[in-house]
Amino acid sequence: MEGGESVFIKKLEKISDGINTVISNIGMVLFAILIVACVGQVFFRFALNHSLSWTEELARFCFVWMHLIGASLLIESRGHATVTIILDMLHGTARKILDIIIELFILFDGAVMLRAGLVLASKSHNNLSTAMSVPMSIINISVAAGGILLIIQAIVQILVLLMDKDYA
Numbered sequence: 001m002e003g004g005e006s007v008f009i010k011k012l013e014k015i016s017d018g019i020n021t022v023i024s025n026i027g028m029v030l031f032a033i034l035i036v037a038c039v040g041q042v043f044f045r046f047a048l049n050h051s052l053s054w055t056e057e058l059a060r061f062c063f064v065w066m067h068l069i070g071a072s073l074l075i076e077s078r079g080h081a082t083v084t085i086i087l088d089m090l091h092g093t094a095r096k097i098l099d100i101i102i103e104l105f106i107l108f109d110g111a112v113m114l115r116a117g118l119v120l121a122s123k124s125h126n127n128l129s130t131a132m133s134v135p136m137s138i139i140n141i142s143v144a145a146g147g148i149l150l151i152i153q154a155i156v157q158i159l160v161l162l163m164d165k166d167y168a
Contacts, residue, residue: 005163008159009159009160009163009164012156013076013156016076016152016153019152020072020076023149024073026069027066027073030063030065031062033058034058037055037056037058037062041056057131061139064139064142065145068113068143068145069142069145071149071150072146072149072150072153075103075106075154076153087099096161100161103157103158104158106153106154106157107150109147109150110147110148110149110151113146113150114147114151116147117140117142117144117145117146118141118144121137121140121144124137124140125137
């Protein structure tokens with residue numbers, strides 16, 4: 001790898017790591033809210049004999065957001081569930097080409113999620129959630145947010161693969 005390309009890749013990876021750090025922190029907050037909502041619901045239901053109507057919905061919203069934005073965290077580490085029988089047989093340029101094709105599929109998936117999420121959010125803005133009465137566009141925009149993050153991470157990985165001359 002040449003000096004300029006190496007610096008560019010390091011900058012891309014630094015940006016990717018920064019995004020991953022922010023998403024990880026958001027995910028931790030969402031997970032904490034989810035746990036508190038679930039524990040609170042159990043406490044109110046069994047200790048106080050009074051069921052809260054909104055905790056399940058809050059937990060569900062946090063769960064959806066956490067998973068849709070968190071999916072992008074696994075792209076850099078290639079942590080998504082895969083069947084690697086073909087990948088394991090390939091090396092060098094063939095492996096690099098297949099890895100780029102995989103990242104292009106992730107990019108396409110992110111684009112579909114972005115478009116569908118925006119359409120879904122715009123069509124559901126006037127619908128309110130049952131228990132918390134918040135616009136459903138707040139939960140539905142999570143699909144678009146997850147799509148944007150997939151697109152960003154896939155582009156970073158494609159550029160890294162294209163510029164890495166030593167990739168095996």
